[in-house]
Amino acid sequence: MIKLYDIDHVSLGVEDLDAAAHSWQVEFGLLERERENGRAYLACNYEPYSLVLEKTNTPGIQYAxxxxxxxxxxADAEKHLREHHVDYVRTDDAxxxxxxxxNGVRLVPYRRRAGQDVLPVASRQTSEIRxxxxxxxxxxNYLVADVDAMVDFYTTVVGQQLTDRLGSDAGAFLRVGADHHVNAFVNTGTxxxxxxxxxxxxxxxxRQSFDHLAQHGRWFPWGPVRHGIGGNLAGYVRLPEAECFVELxxxxxxxxxxxxxxxxxxxxxxxxVWGMLPPRSYFRFDKETVEAERESLRAIWD
Structure with missing residues (x-):
């Protein structure tokens, strides 16, 4: 069976690469390390990159x-996928x-640490990190039509471990290390x-990030919350241009x-555990819902 180390990066498709790269740097504090072939590579910290933005006419997730x-x-990953009759494409690095x-999935080689990358973050030196x-x-996190099928695929084929379930089929949370989940599925039927x-x-x-994002015109449909599953404190900001949310x-x-x-x-x-469930708009991405959410029209109607 294949074994994973951690999540490496996520790729999002965006229509305006310049605007998206600027937003992620100014609003979310990421650092652009490189740009080539219509892609921008952004890092949270000292890693080479954690987010890839790709210019495309179909915004949204490209792969995790x-x-x-x-x-x-x-080569081990290829053998494993062949044994499970999964079609794949091999490149030099994935x-x-x-x-x-x-949904797109990629398996990439382990990034071996060297130099100051083996040190605790506070012990390193930099002229770039903000x-x-x-x-x-x-x-x-994905909204899905069949939780059981996704759990079976990600445990058997991708190499993740089931941590917890929400009800018998309402949701599932999977991990590859100590963190409660690296992947989650919520059954919405679509x-x-x-x-x-x-x-x-x-x-x-x-709190500081929420204030900063609000000053840049972002809004939070749900949060702050304390999840019962996973225990984390969290809030969710919508990214209409990428047809998804960002959780902090x-x-x-x-x-x-x-x-x-x-x-x-x-x-x-x-x-x-603190109170309210998310609003219905939290699970929708159509333009009418996003606009109503942006302007708090539901609150006015009620």
């Missing part, structure tokens, strides 16, 4: 990429394929990429090797 464990090569609901940005890419999540130091940084979070539950998957009840407390 995961590091293979140091003991597994791309194995690419799609999941049962059409204050206020996220520490790292954390996870992705497939759509929902959010990409970034880890922040603490709730104080989340901290305090994710850490899972050990003795963990056995739990089934949380599909209720308010599992989603948010």
């Amino acid at each position: 990429a995961y590091n293979l464990h140091p003991g597994f090569s791309l 194995v690419a394929f799609t999941d049962p609901e059409g 204050p206020g940005g996220p520490r790292r890419l954390g996870h992705v 497939p759509h990429f929902h959010h990409v999540a970034f880890d922040l130091v603490d709730f104080g940084q989340i 979070y901290c305090d994710m539950e850490q899972i050990d090797d003795q963990h056995e998957p739990r089934e949380f009840p599909d209720d308010r407390k599992s989603s948010n």
Whole structure:
């Protein structure tokens, strides 16, 4: 069976590459490291990159990429996919394929640390990293039509582990290491990429980031919340231009090797121990819903 090390990067399609790259740097604190062939490569911290923006006429998720464990090569990944009868494309630096609901997946080699990259972040020196940005890419979340099929594919083919379920079939959370989840699925009956999540130091940084994003015209359909599943503090900002949300979070539950998957009840407390469930617009991406959400029209109608 294939084994993963962590999530590596996410690729989002955008219509205006210059505007998107500027937004991610100014609003979210990422650093653009390189731009070539219609792609911008952005980093949270000292890593080569965690986010790839690709100029395209179809905005939204292109793929999520995961590091293979140091003991597994791309050739091992190819063999594994052939054994499971999964069609794939091999490039010099990745194995690419799609999941049962059409989402792109890539397996990439482990990034071996060297030089000051082996040191704690506070011990390093830099002339590029800006204050206020996220520490790292954390996870992705998909709205799906068949939770069980996705769980089976990502555990058997991709190499992730089931952490917890929401009800019997309302949702599922998967991990590859200690973080409670690196991937999650919510059953809405209609497939759509929902959010990409970034880890922040603490709730104080989340507050500062929320204030900063609001000053740039962004809005938060849901949050701050304290999730029952995963335990993390979080808030969700909508990115209409990428047809998804960005989650900013901290305090994710850490899972050990003795963990056995739990089934949380599909209720308010599992989603948010502090109170409200998300609004219906949180699961929709059509222009009418986004505009109504932006202008708080539902609140006016009610």
